[in-house]
Every structure is written in structure tokens, then in C-alpha cells.
Amino acid sequence: xxxxxxxxxxxxxxxxxxxxxxxxxxxxPDLRTLRNNPPAILAAIDTYSHTHNxxxxxxxxxxxxxxxxxxxxxxxxxxxxxxxxxxxxILFGAALRAAGGTRYLSLxxxxxxxxxxxxxxxxxxxxxxxxxxxxxxxxxxxxxxxDGEVRAVELVFLDHWQELYxxxxxxxxxxxxxxxxxxxxxxxxxxxxxxxQYLEWVRAGCAEKRGLLEDRKGEKGWEARGLRPRPxxxxxxxxxxxxxxxxxxxxxxxxxxxxxxx
Numbered sequence: 001x002x003x004x005x006x007x008x009x010x011x012x013x014x015x016x017x018x019x020x021x022x023x024x025x026x027x028x029p030d031l032r033t034l035r036n037n038p039p040a041i042l043a044a045i046d047t048y049s050h051t052h053n054x055x056x057x058x059x060x061x062x063x064x065x066x067x068x069x070x071x072x073x074x075x076x077x078x079x080x081x082x083x084x085x086x087x088x089x090i091l092f093g094a095a096l097r098a099a100g101g102t103r104y105l106s107l108x109x110x111x112x113x114x115x116x117x118x119x120x121x122x123x124x125x126x127x128x129x130x131x132x133x134x135x136x137x138x139x140x141x142x143x144x145x146x147d148g149e150v151r152a153v154e155l156v157f158l159d160h161w162q163e164l165y166x167x168x169x170x171x172x173x174x175x176x177x178x179x180x181x182x183x184x185x186x187x188x189x190x191x192x193x194x195x196x197q198y199l200e201w202v203r204a205g206c207a208e209k210r211g212l213l214e215d216r217k218g219e220k221g222w223e224a225r226g227l228r229p230r231p232x233x234x235x236x237x238x239x240x241x242x243x244x245x246x247x248x249x250x251x252x253x254x255x256x257x258x259x260x261x262x
Contacts, residue, residue, distance in 0.1 A: 075154035082160025086117030
């Protein structure tokens with residue numbers, strides 16, 4: 001069957017396994033016990049990923065680390081760029097709600113993945129908190145800010161294509177939603193497959209970032225794409241490494257400490 005409008009399948013995703021996951025969950029012999037039970041749904045997704053087809057989810061180990069960050073920071077609103085099948089939206093949305101938060105915005109470009117995520121979020125009983133926004137993450141974020149739905153980023157989770165992490169951050173800098181002593185940016189997969197340009201930026205001092213914009217102009221991964229970065233924002237970044245189902249990986253946690261350009 002021709003699928004001229006759908007993205008090409010990858011070796012590890014978008015080949016039908018995500019739809020198969022949905023069938024697996026909804027044909028589960030204990031479906032009634034899964035309903036309104038986020039931990040049970042996450043466990044079932046993990047079982048599918050380990051015994052049938054691997055899925056690009058945050059997983060239990062890294063997920064627990066980020067869940068603890070949510071508990072510590074207690075954001076009212078959390079945003080993720082890259083939702084996939086909804087695993088992180090269920091895990092973090094439940095943690096956000098338990099910590100007193102009100103909204104978890106999951107930005108997912110692929111409408112098929114967003115449909116899977118919506119079904120699983122609904123099964124988990126999290127529709128009151130989690131909203132899946134379909135469309136390119138950058139465009140969706142611009143729209144959320146323009147509409148006044150997002151005024152400041154408290155916690156944001158980057159978990160899609162790693163080459164987009166730096167443009168994602170630059171967009172947030174341009175939109176003015178990164179607030180000193182408030183905003184925290186969490187980026188997955190910074191070790192495997194890696195996000196070197198992103199890490200170089202968030203680890204650099206303000207003067208060094210100004211130099212990077214000039215010296216790296218035209219290099220792959222450093223294209224400004226019409227964005228207006230704010231090198232004067234002061235960041236502090238910690239990378240925590242983990243052993244995962246797919247090998248050693250890391251999560252970068254970047255706190256906004258201040259601004260030299262105000």
C-alpha cells in the first residue's frame with residue numbers, strides 16, 4: 001500500500017510497532033486493572049518493549065530520575081518536545097498532577113503517534129492534565145506563546161531529534177520564556193546518540209557563546225535558522241549517565257541562573 005504522506009519507517013520506529021503496542025495494551029487480559037492506573041500502563045508498555053518490539057521511550061530508569069525532578073521543582077506547567085507513544089506524558093503527567101501541577105503539554109509532530117499517545121493517556125485517566133498538541137514542535141511552541149498559554153517555561157523536556165535541541169533552545173531564548181531561577185531544561189539522549197552542539201552551548205559562558213555564534217557560522221548544527229539566540233543567558237548544566245535497554249545514555253539538566261543581557 002502506498003503511503004505518500006506518511007514518514008518513512010525507521011529501523012527502530014514508525015514501522016507499525018506503535019500501532020501494535022496499542023493493540024497489545026487494549027487486548028491485555030487485565031485491561032480493567034490498567035484503566036486509570038498510570039504505573040500499570042507504563043509497566044505494560046515496558047513489557048512490550050522488552051519482549052516484542054523495542055520502543056523509543058524514556059524508560060523506567062531515566063524516567064524515575066526526571067520524575068524526581070518534577071517532584072522537587074513542582075511546576076504548574078511542563079512541556080515536552082517529542083511525545084512519541086505517550087510514555088513520558090503518562091509518567092511525567094501523573095507526577096506533575098501529584099505534585100500539584102495543572103498542565104502537561106506534549107508536542108508531537110506525527111499525528112499517528114499523537115493518536116496512539118492520546119489513546120494511552122485517556123486509558124491512564126490523565127486527560128484532565130495531559131494535552132497532546134499535534135504539529136512541528138517549534139511551530140506549536142510559537143503558537144502556545146503567542147496565544148498566551150505559555151508565558152514562562154518551568155520544566156521543559158527535549159526528547160525528539162537531537163540535532164533540533166539547540167534550535168529548540170534558541171527558540172525558547174528568542175521567545176523570552178526562559179526565566180532565571182525558574183526555568184529548567186531537561187534533554188534526553190545527550191550521550192547516545194548525543195547532542196554535542198547543544199551541550200557545547202549550555203556548558204559555555206556568555207562570552208564563549210557569543211564567540212560560538214560568530215566562529216561556527218555556517219557549520220552544520222550551528223545554523224541559526226532565522227532564530228535570535230540569547231548568549232547572555234547564564235546556564236548551569238549537569239549530565240547524569242545511565243545504563244539503559246539500548247546502552248549507556250545520559251540526561252542533561254540545565255538550570256537558568258541569570259542573564260547578562262538585561
